[in-house]
Amino acid sequence: MPKPAKMLEQRIDHFFSMPAERADRWRDVVAAARAWSVGRADQNAAEAAFAELGPIEGFHAFPGSALMARLSDRLRGGDAVGFTDLVRRVSAAIVTRDFKYDPAEWRTTEEVVDTPADVLPPTLRHGDAKRPYFEMLIVAPGATTQAADQIAQLRNLRRPEDAFIYEIVPVDSFEDAICAAIINPDIAAVTIFEGFNYASRHSAPVLRSVLSGLGLDGARAEDADLALLLANSLKRLRPDLDIYLLSDRQVENLAGDARSASIRRVLYAIEEPLELHLSVLEGIQDRFETPFFDNLKRYARRPISTFHALPLARGKSVFKSDWIRDMGEFYGINLFLAESSATTGGLDSLLEPTGNIKRAQEMAARAFGADHAFFVTNGTSTSNKMVHQAIVAPGDIVILDRNCHKSHHYGLVLAGGQPLYVDAFPMTEYSMYGAVPLRSIKKALLDLKAEGRLDRVKMVDLTNCTFDGHIYNTRRVMEECLAIKPDLVFLWDEAWFGFARFSPVLRPRTAMGAAAAIETWIHGLAAVEAYEKQQQELGSDPTVDELLTTRLLPDPRKVRIRVYQTNSTHKSMSALRQGSMVLVKDVDFYTVESQFHEAIFTHASTSPNQQLIGSLDVARRQMELEGYGLVLNAIEISLAIRRAVNSHPIISKYFHMLGADGMIPAQYRESGFVDFLAPDTTWASQVRSMHDDEFCLDPTRMTLVCGTAGFDGTEFKALLANVYDIQLNKTSRNSVLLQSNINNTRSDVAQLVRVLLEISNGIETRLARGGDGERNALAARVKSLMTDVPDLPNFSHFHEAFRQDAGRATPEGDMRTAFYGAYDATGCEYIPLHGDECNRRLREGPEMVSANFVIPYPPGFPIMVPGQVITEETIEFMRKLDVKEIHGYEKARGLKLLKPEVISTKLRH
Ligand SMILES: *Cc1c(COP(=O)(O)O)cnc(C)c1O
Helix, strand or coil: CCCCCHHHCCEHHHHHCHHHHHHHHHHHHHHHHHHHHCCCCCHHHHHHHHHHCHHHHHHCCCCHHHHHHHHHHHHHCCCHHHHHHHHHHHHHHHHHCHHHCCHHHHCCHHHHHHCCHHHCCHHHCCCCCCCCEEEEEEECCCCCCCHHHHHHHHHHCCCCCCCCEEEEEEECEHHHHHHHHHHCCCEEEEEEECCCECCCCCCCHHHHHHHHHCCCCCCCCCCCCHHHHHHHHHHHHCCCCEEEEEECCCHHHHHHCHHHHHCCEEEECCCCHHHHHHHHHHHHHHHHCCHHHHHHHHHHHCCCCCCCCCCCHHHHHHHCCCCCHHHHHHHCHHHHHCCCCCCCCCCCCCCCCCCHHHHHHHHHHHHHCCCEEEEECCHHHHHHHHHHHHHCCCCCEEEEECCCCHHHHHHHHHHCCEEEEECCCEEHHHCEECCCCHHHHHHHHHHHHHCCCHHHEEEEEEECCCCCCEEECHHHHHHHHHHHCCCCEEEEECCCCHHHHHCCCCHHHCHHHHHHHHHHHHHCCHHHHHHHHHHHHHCCCCCHHHHHHCCCCCCCCCCCCEEEEEECHHHHCCCCCCCEEEEEEECCHHHHHHHHHHHHHHHCCCCCCHHHHHHHHHHHHHHHHHHHHHHHHHHHHHHHHHHHHHHCCCHHHHCEECCHHHHCCHHHCCCCCCCCCCCCCEHHHHHHHHHHCCEEECCCEEEEECHHHCCCHHHHHHHHHHHHCCCCCEECCCEEEEECCCCCCHHHHHHHHHHHHHHHHHHHHHHHHHHHHHHHHHHHHHHHHHCCCCCCCCCCEECHHHCCCCCCCCCCCCHHHHHHHCCCHHHEEEECCCCHHHHHHHHHCCCCEECCCEEEECCCCCCECCCEECCHHHHHHHHHCCCCEEECCECCCEEEEECHHHHHHHCCC
């Protein structure tokens, strides 16, 4: 009986670190084998290590059952040298991934020696070039016992002209199929034969808790349509998978069954296997294709004379020049061959796409679960302004987080929308803000409703996740807001979070993931009933407090799902800087479509960069083909870093990484979840937290507290950059933010830990040599950084002059009028931040009203907006602020204010 493998352990970090641990386990087998072969250890140790590999090997094509059997034979037969030799090679191939390209890796040494390459059966040839490699999961009754035949049969179908190459992973149960899809990122296609079992041959408690957490445990052995259920479950887990069903039922009927929507193709079980082979390759091709980029490459190859205004195109002005040739040598010729200002030659127009850009955008919409996707080549700064302009008309109210990226605030100035700022919970200790509690958003809506002004609210606009990693419960936020106003539009700024689509754990918390879930819910049978029941419980006249404490359900018959997401594709995926997307899932998009295009025309450059568009196309291809594994890896790395820092005996004396409990107050972790690495965290609790809690932490965004080592954030960032070549981009008074992404490897973890250890050892040495004096100095520094922290100012309020049509109970304001008020220089004055004049005005008035945005970096959000009354808290914060870069504030002149006499002319009489 197979021994339960490590994957079956409850700890969630084990689950994420499966690939790395797999390699580690193979390394252990190699070590045990070596010891055995030189007589340092006995066969039992090798057998034990080999057994540790466990059932998860069965979820990978390589080494596969044949090589595993060979290994097992040598082991049992006492062939220490033969076993060691083979185990060493297999282990190396798993680490280097050479098995993808080298068919020799799939055979034993004797087979390689005995079989000259030219007599190798074609079935084993992987081909000449490095064709992209993937694995196909086959779920079939008896699949594991008949694996060898099936593998041979499918390998036989390989043709030299196939663009991709694949190997088979056979399993024979529902549970094993899910398991394989979760832990093997190479799986890109699944073929299901009917008649397989439900239960795994292995005992799999963790798998079962994951299944139940994902709502996939509805299936039972007795289910008539286990095949359809499996298809749907796999698709929910990994929407990227192509699923084929081989059935001997009436294929026509099955194809018409709504539940078969997740199946790419249904084939007769008796049909030619070649048909399956071709379908599978076509499915991959469908994702591999990058319509714009493919054409750009073709374009670059053609001889073209240009008479348009882009001298750089084709590179002649560069390569013929004595003076700028190095630019050409640096970037290479293709950059210039692929440059054009034309929209002919099949290059299409980003502003009004009809050809391959249109197709590329449609494919992006598919990949990200949206109805429409729009490529933007000026960053999410522009994407946000586009959405604001498209949706918001002058006077409309937008509920937003004051800590939103500045593009939202500027977007509102341009569109003339009135911001109703809601405050995020403060994390004063670390000088940063969290996210906005849902209660505050509901309160704002209910206040507007009480004043009969709900119709003025157009949009709720939030950042998901925040810079520091707070993830909203997007579904709950939207459902509860829609319960108050069923046609609200949502803008989710997911600048950092685009990658989350490709993690089954994070996806439900993305804008598009939640929108899809709500859509499913409103069309389900139980929705109306649940809504009616809640209405009854609430009665005809619920109090505001009841509404605030109830998890409100919207009326499924009235809800309009109108969701916009913006993401900086360049921040979390392989797009060039400024590559961004707007994703739209809006049932009423047709009502705003022409405005949306106007917004594109307003903001998009008429000379969009071809390489940027190409990179957006390619980033989509990558995520659709390997995003699942890349994101899994990014999460794994972040967990490894968290674990390494927090458990290191020396590093953890001076530094620590904030867990979910350090980043999110307990009241927002309703499930009781503590942290990914807390000792009693299980998969079930992790999944429950992701489902229920108001806020979760994105594990890939790691706040490292450095104030406890005596460094302020800026100083520590500079130290890492200048001395250790480690770059990061955000700091707070006493912390820095590290992030892992699809680009990181295990060696980055090792490097970071090494550096932190070196710095910690430096402190230890200093303290040891410096005695009490040194210790006191450090303690004082730590106290100043960690304890004497400035309070974080909330948004104060708009001056009454800019609230002419505002409600009494709600704080929105006409920021645009204030903003343009400052265009009359004679109407503005400057007051030094540190002088008596400032103090006197605070004490005696008249009130100081900001003429512009004041945005300190970090934290990067406006602590003053035009029309805002400046209060003592804001001044205190500004005075304590120890950052150099403050946009909108000239130190020499002071705060820029609107003069009281100008303001009074704007007041209501
Ligand atoms: C970076 C960022 C933006 C702006 O995106 P760019 O692609 O840099 O223009 C917008 N919102 C948030 C939350 C961001 O972090």
